[in-house]
Amino acid sequence: MENTEPIPQPADAPQPSGLLISNDATHYWPGLRNWSLFCGIMALVGAGFIALFLVLMTVALPNILRTDASFATGILMYAIWFVIALVVGILLILFSNSIGSAARYPHHDTVRKSAGRWLAYLRLAGVISILAVLVQCILLLSLSANMP
Protein backbone atom coordinates (compact mmCIF):
# COMPACT_ATOMS: atom_id res chain seq x y z
CA MET A 1 0.00 0.00 0.00
CA GLU A 2 1.31 3.43 -0.94
CA ASN A 3 2.20 5.81 1.89
CA THR A 4 0.34 9.11 1.34
CA GLU A 5 1.30 10.67 4.68
CA PRO A 6 2.75 14.22 4.35
CA ILE A 7 6.52 14.44 4.72
CA PRO A 8 7.42 16.07 8.07
CA GLN A 9 9.31 19.35 7.72
CA PRO A 10 11.39 21.07 10.42
CA ALA A 11 9.82 24.22 11.90
CA ASP A 12 12.50 26.55 10.49
CA ALA A 13 12.52 25.00 7.02
CA PRO A 14 12.66 27.72 4.30
CA GLN A 15 9.45 28.14 2.37
CA PRO A 16 9.89 27.62 -1.38
CA SER A 17 8.61 30.30 -3.79
CA GLY A 18 7.45 30.06 -7.40
CA LEU A 19 10.90 30.91 -8.77
CA LEU A 20 13.02 28.03 -10.05
CA ILE A 21 16.76 27.68 -10.58
CA SER A 22 16.63 25.83 -13.86
CA ASN A 23 19.14 23.18 -14.91
CA ASP A 24 20.41 25.58 -17.60
CA ALA A 25 21.24 28.14 -14.88
CA THR A 26 23.19 25.58 -12.85
CA HIS A 27 25.39 24.87 -15.90
CA TYR A 28 27.17 28.18 -15.20
CA TRP A 29 28.14 27.17 -11.64
CA PRO A 30 31.32 25.15 -12.43
CA GLY A 31 32.60 28.03 -14.61
CA LEU A 32 31.70 30.52 -11.88
CA ARG A 33 33.61 28.41 -9.36
CA ASN A 34 36.75 28.25 -11.53
CA TRP A 35 36.90 31.95 -12.41
CA SER A 36 36.08 33.16 -8.89
CA LEU A 37 38.76 30.82 -7.50
CA PHE A 38 41.26 32.25 -9.98
CA CYS A 39 40.35 35.84 -9.04
CA GLY A 40 40.57 34.97 -5.33
CA ILE A 41 44.03 33.41 -5.77
CA MET A 42 45.17 36.46 -7.76
CA ALA A 43 43.93 38.74 -4.94
CA LEU A 44 45.85 36.67 -2.38
CA VAL A 45 48.98 36.76 -4.57
CA GLY A 46 48.56 40.55 -4.80
CA ALA A 47 48.23 40.72 -1.00
CA GLY A 48 51.43 38.68 -0.72
CA PHE A 49 53.31 41.09 -2.99
CA ILE A 50 52.04 44.09 -1.00
CA ALA A 51 53.15 42.40 2.24
CA LEU A 52 56.59 41.74 0.73
CA PHE A 53 56.84 45.36 -0.39
CA LEU A 54 55.83 46.55 3.10
CA VAL A 55 58.51 44.38 4.71
CA LEU A 56 61.15 45.58 2.23
CA MET A 57 60.14 49.22 2.81
CA THR A 58 60.40 48.94 6.58
CA VAL A 59 63.61 46.89 6.58
CA ALA A 60 65.60 48.16 3.61
CA LEU A 61 65.02 51.92 3.82
CA PRO A 62 67.55 53.96 5.83
CA ASN A 63 66.48 55.18 9.28
CA ILE A 64 66.48 58.84 8.26
CA LEU A 65 63.72 58.21 5.70
CA ARG A 66 61.57 56.24 8.14
CA THR A 67 60.93 59.33 10.29
CA ASP A 68 59.40 61.17 7.32
CA ALA A 69 55.63 61.77 7.53
CA SER A 70 55.12 60.69 3.90
CA PHE A 71 56.79 57.37 4.73
CA ALA A 72 54.23 56.71 7.48
CA THR A 73 51.40 57.65 5.11
CA GLY A 74 52.82 55.32 2.45
CA ILE A 75 53.08 52.45 4.93
CA LEU A 76 49.50 53.06 6.09
CA MET A 77 48.19 53.12 2.49
CA TYR A 78 49.94 49.87 1.64
CA ALA A 79 48.73 48.25 4.88
CA ILE A 80 45.13 49.21 3.97
CA TRP A 81 45.59 47.76 0.46
CA PHE A 82 47.02 44.60 1.98
CA VAL A 83 43.98 44.10 4.24
CA ILE A 84 41.55 44.83 1.36
CA ALA A 85 43.28 42.38 -1.03
CA LEU A 86 43.41 39.74 1.69
CA VAL A 87 39.72 40.04 2.62
CA VAL A 88 38.58 40.15 -1.04
CA GLY A 89 40.72 37.10 -1.82
CA ILE A 90 39.34 35.13 1.14
CA LEU A 91 35.74 36.10 0.27
CA LEU A 92 36.18 35.05 -3.37
CA ILE A 93 37.72 31.73 -2.39
CA LEU A 94 34.88 31.10 0.08
CA PHE A 95 32.37 31.97 -2.66
CA SER A 96 34.06 29.64 -5.16
CA ASN A 97 34.06 26.90 -2.55
CA SER A 98 30.32 27.25 -1.85
CA ILE A 99 29.28 27.58 -5.51
CA GLY A 100 31.42 24.49 -6.24
CA SER A 101 29.56 22.62 -3.49
CA ALA A 102 26.25 23.85 -4.93
CA ALA A 103 27.25 22.58 -8.38
CA ARG A 104 28.13 19.16 -6.99
CA TYR A 105 25.26 18.92 -4.50
CA PRO A 106 22.40 21.31 -5.32
CA HIS A 107 20.95 21.74 -1.83
CA HIS A 108 19.19 24.98 -0.85
CA ASP A 109 21.73 25.50 1.97
CA THR A 110 24.75 25.46 -0.34
CA VAL A 111 23.02 27.79 -2.82
CA ARG A 112 22.01 30.17 -0.03
CA LYS A 113 25.55 30.13 1.37
CA SER A 114 27.05 30.97 -2.02
CA ALA A 115 24.51 33.78 -2.56
CA GLY A 116 25.32 35.19 0.90
CA ARG A 117 29.05 35.19 0.21
CA TRP A 118 28.54 36.80 -3.20
CA LEU A 119 26.44 39.52 -1.53
CA ALA A 120 29.20 40.02 1.09
CA TYR A 121 31.75 40.37 -1.71
CA LEU A 122 29.51 42.85 -3.58
CA ARG A 123 29.04 44.95 -0.42
CA LEU A 124 32.77 45.05 0.31
CA ALA A 125 33.71 45.72 -3.32
CA GLY A 126 30.98 48.39 -3.53
CA VAL A 127 32.21 50.28 -0.45
CA ILE A 128 35.88 49.99 -1.54
CA SER A 129 35.09 51.15 -5.08
CA ILE A 130 33.15 54.18 -3.77
CA LEU A 131 36.18 55.11 -1.62
CA ALA A 132 38.53 54.45 -4.56
CA VAL A 133 36.50 56.74 -6.83
CA LEU A 134 36.59 59.48 -4.16
CA VAL A 135 40.39 59.12 -3.81
CA GLN A 136 40.74 59.25 -7.61
CA CYS A 137 38.67 62.46 -7.68
CA ILE A 138 40.86 64.07 -4.99
CA LEU A 139 44.07 63.03 -6.77
CA LEU A 140 42.79 64.34 -10.10
CA LEU A 141 41.80 67.67 -8.55
CA SER A 142 45.21 68.08 -6.89
CA LEU A 143 46.95 67.05 -10.13
CA SER A 144 45.00 69.55 -12.22
CA ALA A 145 45.62 72.29 -9.59
CA ASN A 146 49.39 71.68 -9.79
CA MET A 147 49.47 71.67 -13.60
CA PRO A 148 51.78 74.38 -15.04
Place this chain on the structure above:
Amino acid sequence: MDQHDQTLDAGLHTDSADGMRVASELRSIWLQTPVWAKILSITNFSSAALQFISMLLLVPMLRRLVYLSSSDEAGNNIILLMVIVYLLSISFSLIIGWQLWQYALYLGRSTQDDDTASLEVAYYYHYRYFKTLGWMLISLTAFVLIGVTAIMMFNLSRY
Protein backbone atom coordinates in the same frame (compact mmCIF):
# COMPACT_ATOMS: atom_id res chain seq x y z
CA MET B 1 12.54 3.43 3.61
CA ASP B 2 10.59 5.23 0.88
CA GLN B 3 9.51 7.88 3.34
CA HIS B 4 13.11 8.33 4.53
CA ASP B 5 14.24 8.92 0.90
CA GLN B 6 11.40 11.38 0.35
CA THR B 7 12.45 13.34 3.46
CA LEU B 8 16.01 13.56 2.13
CA ASP B 9 14.81 14.65 -1.31
CA ALA B 10 12.66 17.38 0.24
CA GLY B 11 15.84 19.01 1.55
CA LEU B 12 17.13 19.33 -2.00
CA HIS B 13 14.10 21.38 -3.12
CA THR B 14 14.50 19.96 -6.61
CA ASP B 15 11.65 19.47 -9.02
CA SER B 16 13.61 16.93 -11.11
CA ALA B 17 13.22 18.11 -14.71
CA ASP B 18 12.33 21.75 -13.93
CA GLY B 19 15.19 22.53 -11.56
CA MET B 20 15.51 23.71 -7.98
CA ARG B 21 12.83 25.69 -6.22
CA VAL B 22 14.09 28.92 -4.60
CA ALA B 23 13.67 29.13 -0.83
CA SER B 24 12.50 32.36 0.85
CA GLU B 25 15.89 32.89 2.57
CA LEU B 26 17.68 32.81 -0.77
CA ARG B 27 15.06 35.10 -2.23
CA SER B 28 15.63 37.70 0.51
CA ILE B 29 19.39 37.65 -0.27
CA TRP B 30 18.63 38.09 -3.98
CA LEU B 31 16.42 41.08 -3.21
CA GLN B 32 19.46 42.93 -1.77
CA THR B 33 21.99 41.77 -4.37
CA PRO B 34 20.87 43.95 -7.36
CA VAL B 35 21.26 47.14 -5.26
CA TRP B 36 24.91 46.42 -4.51
CA ALA B 37 25.58 45.13 -8.01
CA LYS B 38 24.24 48.42 -9.40
CA ILE B 39 26.41 50.43 -6.98
CA LEU B 40 29.49 48.49 -8.10
CA SER B 41 28.47 48.94 -11.72
CA ILE B 42 28.11 52.73 -11.36
CA THR B 43 31.47 53.01 -9.59
CA ASN B 44 33.05 51.02 -12.44
CA PHE B 45 31.65 53.50 -14.98
CA SER B 46 32.84 56.43 -12.85
CA SER B 47 36.26 54.86 -12.47
CA ALA B 48 36.53 54.42 -16.26
CA ALA B 49 35.69 58.11 -16.79
CA LEU B 50 38.21 59.22 -14.14
CA GLN B 51 40.92 57.01 -15.61
CA PHE B 52 40.29 58.54 -19.04
CA ILE B 53 40.63 62.06 -17.61
CA SER B 54 43.80 61.17 -15.70
CA MET B 55 45.25 59.63 -18.87
CA LEU B 56 44.55 62.88 -20.74
CA LEU B 57 46.28 64.85 -17.95
CA LEU B 58 49.24 62.54 -17.30
CA VAL B 59 50.35 61.64 -20.82
CA PRO B 60 51.21 65.22 -21.94
CA MET B 61 53.06 65.76 -18.64
CA LEU B 62 55.13 62.62 -19.17
CA ARG B 63 55.79 63.53 -22.81
CA ARG B 64 57.14 66.88 -21.64
CA LEU B 65 59.37 65.14 -19.08
CA VAL B 66 60.73 62.75 -21.71
CA TYR B 67 61.36 65.71 -24.03
CA LEU B 68 63.14 67.71 -21.27
CA SER B 69 65.35 64.80 -20.23
CA SER B 70 66.17 64.36 -23.95
CA SER B 71 65.46 60.64 -23.68
CA ASP B 72 65.35 58.59 -26.82
CA GLU B 73 62.81 56.20 -28.27
CA ALA B 74 62.70 54.04 -25.12
CA GLY B 75 61.02 56.85 -23.15
CA ASN B 76 58.30 57.16 -25.78
CA ASN B 77 57.79 53.39 -25.73
CA ILE B 78 57.18 53.49 -21.98
CA ILE B 79 54.57 56.23 -22.51
CA LEU B 80 52.95 54.11 -25.22
CA LEU B 81 52.86 51.13 -22.85
CA MET B 82 51.27 53.33 -20.17
CA VAL B 83 48.58 54.47 -22.64
CA ILE B 84 47.88 50.83 -23.58
CA VAL B 85 47.54 49.86 -19.89
CA TYR B 86 45.18 52.83 -19.35
CA LEU B 87 43.05 51.92 -22.38
CA LEU B 88 42.88 48.26 -21.32
CA SER B 89 41.88 49.21 -17.79
CA ILE B 90 39.23 51.66 -19.06
CA SER B 91 37.70 49.15 -21.48
CA PHE B 92 37.64 46.36 -18.90
CA SER B 93 36.04 48.71 -16.34
CA LEU B 94 33.33 49.61 -18.88
CA ILE B 95 32.66 45.96 -19.79
CA ILE B 96 32.55 44.87 -16.13
CA GLY B 97 30.24 47.78 -15.27
CA TRP B 98 27.87 46.87 -18.12
CA GLN B 99 27.86 43.17 -17.16
CA LEU B 100 27.11 43.97 -13.51
CA TRP B 101 24.30 46.30 -14.57
CA GLN B 102 22.77 43.55 -16.75
CA TYR B 103 23.19 41.05 -13.91
CA ALA B 104 21.42 43.36 -11.46
CA LEU B 105 18.66 44.05 -13.99
CA TYR B 106 17.90 40.39 -14.72
CA LEU B 107 18.26 39.23 -11.09
CA GLY B 108 15.88 41.98 -9.97
CA ARG B 109 13.39 41.02 -12.70
CA SER B 110 13.57 37.32 -11.80
CA THR B 111 12.85 37.89 -8.10
CA GLN B 112 10.07 40.40 -8.77
CA ASP B 113 8.22 38.41 -11.45
CA ASP B 114 9.29 34.86 -10.45
CA ASP B 115 10.82 34.66 -13.91
CA THR B 116 13.04 31.59 -14.25
CA ALA B 117 14.33 32.63 -17.69
CA SER B 118 15.60 35.96 -16.28
CA LEU B 119 17.44 34.08 -13.54
CA GLU B 120 19.24 32.05 -16.20
CA VAL B 121 20.36 35.26 -17.92
CA ALA B 122 21.41 36.70 -14.52
CA TYR B 123 23.63 33.65 -13.91
CA TYR B 124 25.06 34.05 -17.42
CA TYR B 125 26.10 37.66 -16.63
CA HIS B 126 27.38 36.57 -13.20
CA TYR B 127 29.64 34.08 -14.97
CA ARG B 128 30.68 36.67 -17.59
CA TYR B 129 31.57 39.13 -14.81
CA PHE B 130 34.05 36.73 -13.22
CA LYS B 131 35.45 35.70 -16.61
CA THR B 132 36.07 39.33 -17.61
CA LEU B 133 37.56 40.10 -14.17
CA GLY B 134 39.90 37.13 -14.58
CA TRP B 135 41.02 38.22 -18.06
CA MET B 136 41.48 41.78 -16.82
CA LEU B 137 43.79 40.52 -14.06
CA ILE B 138 45.74 38.35 -16.53
CA SER B 139 46.22 41.09 -19.14
CA LEU B 140 47.00 43.90 -16.66
CA THR B 141 49.53 41.70 -14.82
CA ALA B 142 51.16 40.81 -18.14
CA PHE B 143 51.37 44.46 -19.23
CA VAL B 144 52.71 45.62 -15.85
CA LEU B 145 55.38 42.90 -15.97
CA ILE B 146 56.29 43.96 -19.54
CA GLY B 147 56.43 47.59 -18.36
CA VAL B 148 58.70 46.82 -15.40
CA THR B 149 61.00 44.79 -17.65
CA ALA B 150 61.05 47.60 -20.23
CA ILE B 151 61.97 50.19 -17.58
CA MET B 152 64.73 47.93 -16.24
CA MET B 153 66.11 47.36 -19.76
CA PHE B 154 65.91 51.12 -20.42
CA ASN B 155 67.87 51.86 -17.25
CA LEU B 156 70.44 49.17 -17.96
CA SER B 157 70.96 50.39 -21.53
CA ARG B 158 71.99 53.83 -20.21
CA TYR B 159 75.05 52.40 -18.40
